Amino acid sequence: MRVAVVGSGPAGGYAANALLQHRNVEVDVYDRSHAPHGLIRYGVAPDHQETKRIADVFPFARARLHLGVEVGKHSSHDELLEFHHAVIYATGAEVDNRLNIPGEGLPGSHSAREFVAWYNGDPEHAGREFDLSTERAVIIGNGNVALDVARILTTDPEQLASTDIADPALAALRASRIREVVVLGRRGVDHAAYSTAEFLALVDRADIDVVVDADELASPGRAGQPDAAGQDSPLARLRLDIVREAAARKPTGADRRIIFRYLASPVEILGDGRVTGVRIVRNEVSVDGDGVARARPAGVYGTIDAGLVLGSVGYRGSAIAGLPFDDGTGVMPNVAGRIVDPRTHDEIPGAYAAGWIKRGARGVIGSNKVCANETVESLLADYLTGRLETPSPPSPTFCVRPAKG
Numbered sequence: 037m038r039v040a041v042v043g044s045g046p047a048g049g050y051a052a053n054a055l056l057q058h059r060n061v062e063v064d065v066y067d068r069s070h071a072p073h074g075l076i077r078y079g080v081a082p083d084h085q086e087t088k089r090i091a092d093v094f095p096f097a098r099a100r101l102h103l104g105v106e107v108g109k110h111s112s113h114d115e116l117l118e119f120h121h122a123v124i125y126a127t128g129a130e131v132d133n134r135l136n137i138p139g140e141g142l143p144g145s146h147s148a149r150e151f152v153a154w155y156n157g158d159p160e161h162a163g164r165e166f167d168l169s170t171e172r173a174v175i176i177g178n179g180n181v182a183l184d185v186a187r188i189l190t191t192d193p194e195q196l197a198s199t200d201i202a203d204p205a206l207a208a209l210r211a212s213r214i215r216e217v218v219v220l221g222r223r224g225v226d227h228a229a230y231s232t233a234e235f236l237a238l239v240d241r242a243d244i245d246v247v248v249d250a251d252e253l254a255s256p257g258r259a260g261q262p263d264a265a266g267q268d269s270p271l272a273r274l275r276l277d278i279v280r281e282a283a284a285r286k287p288t289g290a291d292r293r294i295i296f297r298y299l300a301s302p303v304e305i306l307g308d309g310r311v312t313g314v315r316i317v318r319n320e321v322s323v324d325g326d327g328v329a330r331a332r333p334a335g336v337y338g339t340i341d342a343g344l345v346l347g348s349v350g351y352r353g354s355a356i357a358g359l360p361f362d363d364g365t366g367v368m369p370n371v372a373g374r375i376v377d378p379r380t381h382d383e384i385p386g387a388y389a390a391g392w393i394k395r396g397a398r399g400v401i402g403s404n405k406v407c408a409n410e411t412v413e414s415l416l417a418d419y420l421t422g423r424l425e426t427p428s429p430p431s432p433t434f435c436v437r438p439a440k441g
């Protein structure tokens with residue numbers, strides 16, 4: 037059996053691994069990037085080198101790796117299917133969710149992912165410039181990426197020099213005047229998306245002050261009530277304890293600090309020609325009938341002065357021509373990895389999805405293993421029950437047009 041895997045990030049890597057456990061399976065991996073490993077290479081922060089080593093388990097040496105090939109542009113789904121029994125799409129979620137507030141397009145306002153791709157040396161973001169000449173930056177969002185960016189902006193650059201951080205980013209950080217990073221979360225600490233371990237690692241740093249305003253830990257709308265979304269788990273309580281402890285600490289006077297603000301949403305990015313600050317509104321949180329906690333403006337406004345604003349409010353996938361795509365959720369509609377027509381629920385023969393394009397931009401690298409394994413199980417079951425068409429024999433002349441550059 038021959039399978040094409042589109043995307044060489046964690047989902048593509050784990051899918052190739054699961055396929056190559058079987059004898060007589062050949063795998064072609066395609067990636068639009070000129071280097072493999074997706075967000076492991078261009079997303080994971082440079083001071084997390086052990087995490088980047090996860091990519092060592094991907095079996096690309098035993099697969100045929102085609103880099104610089106964008107499926108949907110240089111090659112189509114039908115072309116891949118002509119020479120493979122099946123195609124697994126593991127194309128991730130590469131589109132940033134927008135803040136949709138006035139001022140978002142001002143110079144000095146960027147997505148956190150652009151900043152991450154720049155410090156990780158992604159060639160698509162080489163030559164980018166981020167203004168680090170003011171004292172304060174604001175990060176909008178409360179996930180692990182927001183914490184990564186806050187940490188990189190406040191770490192002594194000499195500690196990053198031994199990592200694989202891109203040289204231009206290191207040079208810019210050495211010249212940076214940023215001393216304070218404000219991380220804004222629209223809901224309370226109990227709904228923050230970052231992991232407790234990442235927060236704890238920050239609080240434990242002797243070189244950075246982590247500041248939390250105790251007043252913002254109590255949500256006016258929730259009055260400490262647990263909700264049906266399971267936020268009152270022991271882990272959530274542990275996190276609340278850790279954040280409360282951080283709120284009770286006195287700043288040590290460290291040269292750099294990270295300020296966590298909860299229950300606050302940006303309503304406008306301020307500036308005339310370039311960013312000068314963010315106008316925020318205080319929120320209250322209430323839990324609706326579905327058990328989902330929603331933030332609503334409570335009518336109290338304020339302003340944070342800043343020269344750099346980075347939005348970190350999630351990602352969505354993008355469509356591949358000729359295949360179904362759910363615009364609402366930003367994923368390829370699927371059942372256990374089999375891509376389906378969302379109206380009829382009919383399976384699209386030979387088309388599968390894994391990773392963030394299958395289930396949305398949630399979860400750490402390891403979550404993609406279970407996800408990719410499920411997809412490969414569906415694919416193997418379809419092969420064994422004769423539901424996959426036999427493709428043309430591999431042709432030495434079959435070649436996709438390589439991307440320029």
Ligand code: FAD
Pocket residue numbers: 042043044045046047048066067068069072073074075076078079080081084087105106107108126127128129130149152181184356390391392393398399400401402404
């Ligand atoms: P991706 O890793 O995005 O891989 C998708 C691949 O598909 C890319 O290589 C892309 O070039 C390719 N591709 C896209 N479209 C096409 C196309 N049309 N044709 C060919 N190729 C295509 N998790 C952790 O556990 N630890 C961390 O430290 C961590 N840091 C993160 C930092 C950031 C900034 C982000 C956004 C996420 C981070 N995560 C981390 C989460 C983790 O990266 C994801 O769970 C994981 O990368 C999702 O895997 P994926 O394979 O679905 O997508």
